Amino acid sequence: MDFTLSDRETHFRDRVKAFIDRHIAPRDAEYHADIAAGDRWAPSKLIEELKPRAREAGLWNLFMPPHSGQVHVDDSFAFEGTQLTNLEYALCAEEMGRIHWASEVFNCSAPDTGNMEVFHRYGSRDQKERWLGPLMDGAIRSAFLMTEPAVASSDATNIETAMVRDGDDYVINGRKWWSSGTGDPRCKVAIVMGKTDPEAKRHAQQSMILVPLDTPGVKIERMLSVYGYDHAPHGHGEVVLENVRVPASNLLLGEGRGFEIAQGRLGPGRIHHCMRTIGTAEMAIELMAKRLLSRTAFGKRIADQSVWEQRIARARIDIEMTRLLCLKAADMMDKAGNKSAQLEIAMIKVQAPMMALQLLDDAIQAYGGAGVSGDTPLAGAWASLRTLRFADGPDEVHNRAIARAEFGKYAV
Known part of the structure; x- marks a missing residue:
């Protein structure tokens, strides 16, 4: 069993480490002072300053999987990142983990990483153009709404958020929490999991749909604390969805595929x-x-x-x-x-x-x-x-x- 790292693995790991050592670690205190002094929910000016440098260095969207990944749509249309394997990215992500805000500099922070993979694997061409492109550019951020306060969400079949088809739309009603990223004013879209058919088989009742956060009926009721920390400017919200109406074309992949x-x-x-x-x-x-x-x-x-x-x-x-x-x-x-x-x-x-x-x-x-x-x-x-x-x-x-x-x- 050979544990020797390949040239490509060490190349990207060492470049990420060098960037962090030069541009991020020396400014850690500045980052925290900036967050503490101003509007805690405003995007970090320091991160926004460093993002173009990381992109110019070729250290951007490192998590995006190799090849086009177009599992369910036309392969001729692809959004591609740096094309690292999971093993290659693991070494880079370890370096990012030493300073909690470093991953965002490389556009590699949750929940955007997971959401981008969802768009990449399951999104339609229109959904990718509208949301995946801006996310990969770092122009917007996103959220993933799955967990609910009223049920044991460790069993996701328990979720109660209703998605009811009404003509060309779906009407959504429910309450979500631990919706990471919803405190950031750049958060423009959420992937929401809910039930479209409560009578279907247990694992075919749920679907996922895209909800722009400026849609009427979407309300961020409060930001939750974690052991007293608010995790600004990212944060975790409790979100109420009341008669939220979105086009049926916002559904991901199809009903029952959640x-x-x-x-x-x-x-x-x-x-x-x-x-x-x-x-x-x-x-x-x-x-x-x-x-x-x-x-x-x-x-x-x-x-x-x-x-x-x-x-x-x-x-x-x-x-x-x-x-x-x-x-x-x-x-x-x-x-x-x-x-x-x-x-x-x-x-x-x-x-x-x-x-x-x-x-x-x-x-x-x-x-x-x-x-x-x-x-x-x-x-x-x-x-x-x-x-x-x-x-x-x-x-x-x-x-x-x-x-x-x-x-x-x-x-x-």
């Missing part, structure tokens, strides 16, 4: 989160090690206390094991397809947040009071990563799939 689209979207989205999470873990272990080496307690460096030697060692082991699983999943997606890699994706989706959360917790402990303050990125990173144990499916759902596959090996 689950099919969701699976096509969430597989890559899950692993993208995990890739960035490994970068966050690398950030945490670096800060923890530097802190332990710089502080003295009870007559010797904290780094020389045996408990901290054990924690640092465990952290490095866990990062390396998690990275290998993530790269294995990405490689399987490239070679055998997303469906063949679904168990590996499920495993990394459980493992990566758990690993990083433990590491961040140890790093916070190493910093003492400073660790829970806003003086380091550790507390904010912990709060953000804790959400990943819910986002794109909770741990319990992924563990269930893994366990059932394991039981299936030995069932009589």
Whole structure:
């Protein structure tokens, strides 16, 4: 088994790292000061300044899959990014994950990445021209509305948002929350999952439809906090849809195809989160090690206390094991397809947040009071990563799939 990276893999990883080291990391404090000083929901001027530089450097839309990806529409019409494989992109995304706002500079931040893949794979030509083009240009942002507060949305068959056909339109009524990105004034369109036929088979009741956010009846009722953080200027909204009328042509792929689209979207989205999470873990272990080496307690460096030697060692082991699983999943997606890699994706989706959360917790402990303050990125990173144990499916759902596959090996 050869773990040597190819020239292309190291080429893009090293270019992303060099760009971050030169243009992003030195201005991290400036970014946070800018967000704190002005309108927290206004787009970051610094990110907008850096985007053209990343694009000029050829580091733009790196997540877009190779080839045209026109699964359901005319292959002659294609929107293409840099054409990295999942494995190639994994190495780049890890570098982006070291600084939470870096991915947007490269137009590689959620939920736009997943939404662009939906348009790319399932959108009509008109839908691509209207929405995918501007998203790939970084001119607008988007949202994905699936989760609902009134039901256990870990089972997506529970969703209650109604999509009723009325002539040439659909009329939508429902309430969504954890609608990431809806706080950004550039957010112009949402992909909404709802029920078009409650009487159909369980996994054929749902459909997905495009809803421009300026459509009458769309109301962002509030922005939700995460452990006290509002995550501005991105944010997560609770959105009410009241008699929202959109053209039937806004439907994606067709009635009853919502689950099919969701699976096509969430597989890559899950692993993208995990890739960035490994970068966050690398950030945490670096800060923890530097802190332990710089502080003295009870007559010797904290780094020389045996408990901290054990924690640092465990952290490095866990990062390396998690990275290998993530790269294995990405490689399987490239070679055998997303469906063949679904168990590996499920495993990394459980493992990566758990690993990083433990590491961040140890790093916070190493910093003492400073660790829970806003003086380091550790507390904010912990709060953000804790959400990943819910986002794109909770741990319990992924563990269930893994366990059932394991039981299936030995069932009589």
